[in-house]
Amino acid sequence: MSSRDLILGRVRHALADLADDPAPYAQAVERSYLREHGERTVGQTVALLADNLADYRAVVHRCTGPEVAGTVARLLSARGARTVLVPAGLPPDWSADVTAVRVPDSLSSTAYDLDRADSVITGCAVAVAETGTIVLDGGPGQGRRRITLVPDHHICVVRVPAQVVSSVPQALERLDPARPLTWISGPSATSDIELDRVEGVHGPRTLEVLLVDEQPTPSDHS
Amino acid sequence: MSGTFVGMPAFPEAARGAVHNATLRANLRHATTTIRRKRAVAVAELSDWAELREAGKQIKDHTLRHLDRYLEQLEDAVTAAGGTVHWAADADEANRIVTGLVKATGETEVVKVKSMATQEIGLNEALEAAGIRAYETDLAELIVQLGDDRPSHILVPAIHRNRGEIRDIFRAEMTRWGRPAPDDLTDTPAELAEAARLHLREKFLRTKVGISGANFMVAETGTLVVVESEGNGRMCLTLPETLISVVGIEKTVPTWRDLEVFLQTLPRSSTAERMNPYTSMWTGTTDGDGPRAFHLVLLDNGRTDTLADAVGRQALRCIRCSACLNVCPVYERAGGHAYGSVYPGPIGAILSPQLRGTDSDIDASLPYASTLCGACYEVCPVAIDIPEVLVHLRERVAQGGQVTRAGTKVVLKPARGHAAERAAMRATRWALTHPGAVRAGQRLAARTRRFHPSRLPGPGKAWTATRDLPAVPPESFGDWWKRTNGGTRDERGGSR
Incomplete structure (x- = not known):
C-alpha cells in the first residue's frame, strides 16, 4: 500500500465515530465576523493606512501624480543610491527624474546581481489600511518576488484610493x-530577541511608501 | 546540530533545574510579560475577536471532519499548479523523502525557514547523516543551532536566551558556520540582527535548495502560506531553484476565503502585531519567479492517531501561535526544555503525548504539567479546550484504555507510577459503599487525633511534602448531626 493510501485510510478510520455531515461548506462555518472594522470615509481609510504603515516603521510620503517622479528622485538621492532596480511595466514617468543608474530586472540577473543594487521601485496590487500592509502580486511594475527582497531599500508606490481596501477580507477578495x-507590513523585523520587535533583518531595512492621490476624494474637501 | 529530546526524564525532574535557574526565569518572565501585554492590546483592536475565534474553530473542525477529501483536493491543486506531492506516514519516511530530493539536486547544503514540522521529525540530523548541511535562517533558530541548544518556545525557540547570551554565542560560534561575528559586536538587538543579516546573506545568495514548512495550505487552490517577520522565509522561498515544504496534514484549510480569518487572528495572537512583516503565498511554481521545482511533503507522524481520539483531536486545530505558552504560569517558571518536545507549553502537553504516545516517562508526565487554570483556553485563537484534553489524557495515563497507534487500535495498560492513586481510588470506592466502616474509621481517627503526624509516611509523603495534612475534627459531621438532630438540639442535648 502506498503511504498516500495508508494515510487517507487512517484518516477515514479515525473519523469512523462521527455521523455523516452532508452540509455544504458554505453552511458549515458561521461567518458572523466583520468585513471591516469601523466606518470610515475613503479619506479616513487612506489616512489609517498611512498611520499603520508608519506605526511599523515604514516611511510614508503623500503626493499627487505629477509629483511622483520628483519625489522618487529625491528619495533615491537622499539615500545616495547609485543603482535602482526597475521592474518591467513600471510607469516610465515614475522614474523619469532618477539620476541613479536604472537596472531593468531581467531573468538572467542572479541573486548576487540583485545584492549589488542599492534600491528598487515598484507598484503594488493592493494596500490594506487596518493592518498597514501592501501586497505585491508580480503584476506589471512589481517584478519578481526577489527584487523587493534583496536590495536594502524599497520604494513602493500605492495609487490612492483605488488600490486601498480597509481590511484583510477585502484584500483577499481582490487577489488572485x-x-x-507577498504581503509586506513595514520593513523586515524580528521579535526573536526577548520577544521585542526590532526592525531590520534580511529584507529591505528601509521601506518607503508613496501614497499617490490620483483623484481628490470627497472627504479631502470637507 | 541542535540537541536531542530523546531520553528526557519526566516533567517534574526536567523542570527542577529550570525553576532554580534565576537567569532563565528572569528571561522567561521578561519575555512572556512583554508579549502578554502587547497581545491583549492587539486583540482588543478587533471588536469581532470572539466571532473570528469561533469561525477559526469551525473552519478547522470542518476540515478535520473531511480531511481525506480536502487532502485529495489539495494534492490535485498543487499538482495542477506544477508542484509534486509526496506522502510521509512517519518521521523516517519524511526524512527519507527530503534527503532523496536534496541528493537528486546534487547539492550538499540547504537553507531552512523555521518550521515546527521539520523540527518534529529531526530533519536536520537526518540530513547531516546523509552529508547535507542544513542552515537554520530564522534568528532564534540560528541562535539555537549555533549554541548547539534545543528550542524552548514555538515562536521564539531561543526565548530562554537574553541578549548578552546571544552576543556570546554569536561571537564564539558564527565563525564555525561561515562569516564570523564582528569583533566589536555589542548586545544591542539591532547589532545582533545586523550580525545575523551579514552571516546569512552569503548563504541565501549561494544555496540552491530551500526547505520550509507552511502555516496554511488551501485545498481549493493549492496555495501554501508562510507567515514570518525577518525576510529569511522570503529568501528561502524565492531564491533557491528547488523548494521542499514539509507540512503536517492538519494545516489544510478548505478555501482561499478561509485565510481572511487566520490572517487576522494568527499575527495578533502570536507576535501581537496587526500583521507580521512578511507573508508569502505561492501556488505551485511560477515561470521566471522563484523555484523551478516545488515539492510538498504531507506529513502524518501521529496526526491521524490524534484524529482518532474524539476528545483529543481538537489539538489538531492548533495554528502554532504560541499564545498559550506566553500566558501559562507553569511554562513561565519551568521553561520550554522541560517539556521534552519541540512543542512546549500547554499545547505541547496535549500534542506531544498524542503524536508520540504515552510510553516514555516524559510523555506520560506531560498531561500533569499544568495547574488546569484555563488561561491557555482563554487565549487560544481556535478555542482548543486544553484543560479538557489534559484531564482526558490524565485519565488515559492513569487508567489505560483504547488508543490508536500508527493507525491500529491498541489497549494501553494503566501506567505503573499511578498504582498508589488507583489503590486509593479503589479504597475510596469500597468505603463509600460501606457507610458503617466509614463511621467506625472516622470515630477511630477522631479519638487518635493527638497522635496524627503532620506528614504522611510512605507513598503519601509526596503529597504532604508541599501541603499540610488537614486536621481531623473531634467529631464527624454525621455524629454531630445525629447527636444534635441536625443542630435543633443544643450541644448539651436539650431542645433549642
Missing part, C-alpha cells in the same frame, strides 16, 4: 491566488 503573493 494563482499569482505569487
Whole structure:
C-alpha cells in the first residue's frame, strides 16, 4: 500500500465515530465576523493606512501624480543610491527624474546581481489600511518576488484610493491566488530577541511608501 | 546540530533545574510579560475577536471532519499548479523523502525557514547523516543551532536566551558556520540582527535548495502560506531553484476565503502585531519567479492517531501561535526544555503525548504539567479546550484504555507510577459503599487525633511534602448531626 493510501485510510478510520455531515461548506462555518472594522470615509481609510504603515516603521510620503517622479528622485538621492532596480511595466514617468543608474530586472540577473543594487521601485496590487500592509502580486511594475527582497531599500508606490481596501477580507477578495503573493507590513523585523520587535533583518531595512492621490476624494474637501 | 529530546526524564525532574535557574526565569518572565501585554492590546483592536475565534474553530473542525477529501483536493491543486506531492506516514519516511530530493539536486547544503514540522521529525540530523548541511535562517533558530541548544518556545525557540547570551554565542560560534561575528559586536538587538543579516546573506545568495514548512495550505487552490517577520522565509522561498515544504496534514484549510480569518487572528495572537512583516503565498511554481521545482511533503507522524481520539483531536486545530505558552504560569517558571518536545507549553502537553504516545516517562508526565487554570483556553485563537484534553489524557495515563497507534487500535495498560492513586481510588470506592466502616474509621481517627503526624509516611509523603495534612475534627459531621438532630438540639442535648 502506498503511504498516500495508508494515510487517507487512517484518516477515514479515525473519523469512523462521527455521523455523516452532508452540509455544504458554505453552511458549515458561521461567518458572523466583520468585513471591516469601523466606518470610515475613503479619506479616513487612506489616512489609517498611512498611520499603520508608519506605526511599523515604514516611511510614508503623500503626493499627487505629477509629483511622483520628483519625489522618487529625491528619495533615491537622499539615500545616495547609485543603482535602482526597475521592474518591467513600471510607469516610465515614475522614474523619469532618477539620476541613479536604472537596472531593468531581467531573468538572467542572479541573486548576487540583485545584492549589488542599492534600491528598487515598484507598484503594488493592493494596500490594506487596518493592518498597514501592501501586497505585491508580480503584476506589471512589481517584478519578481526577489527584487523587493534583496536590495536594502524599497520604494513602493500605492495609487490612492483605488488600490486601498480597509481590511484583510477585502484584500483577499481582490487577489488572485494563482499569482505569487507577498504581503509586506513595514520593513523586515524580528521579535526573536526577548520577544521585542526590532526592525531590520534580511529584507529591505528601509521601506518607503508613496501614497499617490490620483483623484481628490470627497472627504479631502470637507 | 541542535540537541536531542530523546531520553528526557519526566516533567517534574526536567523542570527542577529550570525553576532554580534565576537567569532563565528572569528571561522567561521578561519575555512572556512583554508579549502578554502587547497581545491583549492587539486583540482588543478587533471588536469581532470572539466571532473570528469561533469561525477559526469551525473552519478547522470542518476540515478535520473531511480531511481525506480536502487532502485529495489539495494534492490535485498543487499538482495542477506544477508542484509534486509526496506522502510521509512517519518521521523516517519524511526524512527519507527530503534527503532523496536534496541528493537528486546534487547539492550538499540547504537553507531552512523555521518550521515546527521539520523540527518534529529531526530533519536536520537526518540530513547531516546523509552529508547535507542544513542552515537554520530564522534568528532564534540560528541562535539555537549555533549554541548547539534545543528550542524552548514555538515562536521564539531561543526565548530562554537574553541578549548578552546571544552576543556570546554569536561571537564564539558564527565563525564555525561561515562569516564570523564582528569583533566589536555589542548586545544591542539591532547589532545582533545586523550580525545575523551579514552571516546569512552569503548563504541565501549561494544555496540552491530551500526547505520550509507552511502555516496554511488551501485545498481549493493549492496555495501554501508562510507567515514570518525577518525576510529569511522570503529568501528561502524565492531564491533557491528547488523548494521542499514539509507540512503536517492538519494545516489544510478548505478555501482561499478561509485565510481572511487566520490572517487576522494568527499575527495578533502570536507576535501581537496587526500583521507580521512578511507573508508569502505561492501556488505551485511560477515561470521566471522563484523555484523551478516545488515539492510538498504531507506529513502524518501521529496526526491521524490524534484524529482518532474524539476528545483529543481538537489539538489538531492548533495554528502554532504560541499564545498559550506566553500566558501559562507553569511554562513561565519551568521553561520550554522541560517539556521534552519541540512543542512546549500547554499545547505541547496535549500534542506531544498524542503524536508520540504515552510510553516514555516524559510523555506520560506531560498531561500533569499544568495547574488546569484555563488561561491557555482563554487565549487560544481556535478555542482548543486544553484543560479538557489534559484531564482526558490524565485519565488515559492513569487508567489505560483504547488508543490508536500508527493507525491500529491498541489497549494501553494503566501506567505503573499511578498504582498508589488507583489503590486509593479503589479504597475510596469500597468505603463509600460501606457507610458503617466509614463511621467506625472516622470515630477511630477522631479519638487518635493527638497522635496524627503532620506528614504522611510512605507513598503519601509526596503529597504532604508541599501541603499540610488537614486536621481531623473531634467529631464527624454525621455524629454531630445525629447527636444534635441536625443542630435543633443544643450541644448539651436539650431542645433549642
